[in-house]
Amino acid sequence: MGRIAFDEMCSTVTRAFVNAGMSEDKALRSARVHTESSLDAVYSHGLNRVPRFVEYLQKGWVDADAEPTLLRDMGPMEVYDGQRGPGILNALTATDRTLELAAQHGLAIVALRNTTHWMRGGAYGWRAAEQGKILIAWTNTESCMPAWGAKDTRLGNNPFVMAVPRKEGPVVLDMAMSQYSYGKLQTTRLKGEQLPYAGGFDVDGNLTTDPVAIEESRRILPTGFWKGSGLAIMLDILAAALSEGSATHQIDGIDQGSCTGCSQIFIAFDPDRLGTSEHLQQAVNGMVDYVNGSQPADPNRAVTHPGQNTVAARMDQQKNGILVDDDIWREVVSLAG
Incomplete structure (x- = not known):
């Protein structure tokens, strides 16, 4: 390194x-x-x-020159087709447009279909929170995780982001619906390390902390077991329904790498427009201080808030x-x- x-x-x-x-x-x-x-x-x-x-x-699975096009304008909600352009650029466009609409209406939704991998979802949460806005966003993916109780992969791990502005630094949650993403498995494997907690099953169906064994079986563990499985299903359905785009089983049919043809949702709130800025800061500061003041289970590790x-x-x-x-x-x- x-x-x-x-x-x-x-x-x-x-x-x-x-x-x-x-x-x-x-x-x-x-x-x-x-x-x-x-x-x-x-x-x-x-x-x-x-x-x-x-x-x-x-x-050619990602079109370098493509630009998202507006499909439907419903005031505080808009729907776009990403034309399978670069996922980062499509997601930046969708985030910025959601923030613009939220500044007008107080809250807004942008639904994006037919896009590609947005890379780190947290990037858009940080972007929004640093501009004083609240953002909730998620994407569906190709199937890479078994439904709870299943052996074969039928669900996406469907990354989910929530971001809240704070003068002392935003609070940003960026998580997949799996206990660990495949990217985390890769970085852990490259370091020659084990996961701190069980992250999936090996080929014999045993829970394991070995990233290599999980990559081999493709049986990553839904976060919260059946709860993460259920959330992944619902996020997938809503992303596809609201964007008029593809759900996981349809993305699998495209079969052009990770996330090609996926659907994404961006929801923003403008605290200034809604008149809740002062209360928001009181709430988030109070909760951050309360969490950080927890008695740590491990005296060598502090208890932290998201971000x-x-x-x-x-x-x-x-x-x-x-x-x-x-x-x-x-x-x-x-x-x-």
Whole structure:
């Protein structure tokens, strides 16, 4: 493992995307989100995902030049077709449009269909909260997780984001409906480590902390067992229904890599427009202080709120450089030419 400065990583990833057919502007905007994800220690959806995204561009599974188009305008709700363009850029467009509509109406929904992998969902939560808005967003995916009680994969792990603004730093929850995402399995495997808790089943049906065994079986564990399974189903149905797009079983039929053709929902609230800003800050500060004041089960580990560890990782890596897997960095440098 080595460390790379933010600007060097961002410019290298940008060159890799330009070489794969993106315009300079789109490549830079996409690369910045990948780099920010690695800065926040979400390597699985940052630098580590770059080679796969380049592969999808080269195969034509992602259209580098596509722009989202408006399908339906219902005032505070709009529906867009992502035209299978770069998922980061589509999601940034959807987030920003949701925030604009929320500023007008107090709350807003943008539904996005026929898009591609948005990489780290938390990127859009941080973006909204840093502009003083509340965001709830999720995406469906191809099937990669068994329904509770099943052996074969029929559900997406359907990442879900909730973000709340706070003057002292936003509170941001970014999670999949699986106990660990496949990206987390990858980063744990690359480190030669075990998961801290059971994350799925091995080929014999035994719960395991071994990321290699879970990747082999493809039986990741729904978070909360049957509850995570149920939430994944409902998020999938709502994403497809509200966007008039594809559900997981239809994304499986597209069969063009991870998330190609997926459906996404962005819901925003503007506390200033709703007249609740002061109360929101009181509520979020009170809850953050209450949680942080918990008696820790492990005296060496503080109890944190969602997003707090992300900020700590960000500050460390801004100062010391972003940790990279040496093999992945060499591959990305090669793609950059």
